[in-house]
Amino acid sequence: MSVVSLDSKSFGPALARPGILLIHWGASWCAPSRTFGPGFEQVARRHPDVTFAKVDVDAQPELVEVLGVQALPALMVFRDGFLLLNHVGALLAPMLEDLIRQARALDMDDVRRKVAEYRASKVRVRVGLHAE
Template identity: 30%
Template sequence: MGNCIAKSSTKDSDSDHLVEFAAGNVKLITTKESWDQNLEEARRDGKIVIANFSATWCGPCKMIAPFFCELSEKYPSIMFLVIDVDELTDFSTSWDIKATPTFFFLRDGKQIDKLVGANKPELQKKIIAIVDSMAPCQ
């Protein structure tokens, strides 16, 4: 399995220590405003959102981050977001996060599925099911 390298070299306000979580097409969410903007963009574009609530100290989060990144490049029709539960504590609490990583699958801002834990096969299975459900009928 290859590693994801951040393609962007732009300087922005996102924390450097999170770059491994937000490579490929994964967007790092550091503010509630950024969350709202990305959800609005996804709604406008008809995209499903997968929100990964993670923590930098969490071993399983670090283990699945490169895989999440690879999936983001493989499935450009889905918006992949990562939220650091320690940076956005109140926001994460509002989603009732009990363990990291927790993945929420959202359509039009509403939860359609959820996965708790760094379970690569299950994450991929859920993404494939979503992609298949989005495909136009033949």
């Protein structure tokens, strides 16, 4: 699969799709971003079931602000809309392969259960703090 470019309109739908999404945040003026790109594209070709995307930070400042990207290159890994990794710095292809392996191995039903438990505990805390 080729690497797709994301913008403010396509970001939400890409994130909403089930499965693994890797996003490379970079810029043409950033040497480490340029170095990271070919390895990212190489790994993308080996994993057609994974969505590989890039965001040009100069063209998408609103996404940069909303997602809090502060350094380049940055890599975000999502699965089923859950952010699994927010990494700053270039990674080698074997590291990307390992991240994909780890993302695939996650039991997403367990992740959803734990998130629901966490959210429920936060609601109880808030209610307890505001009770009279």
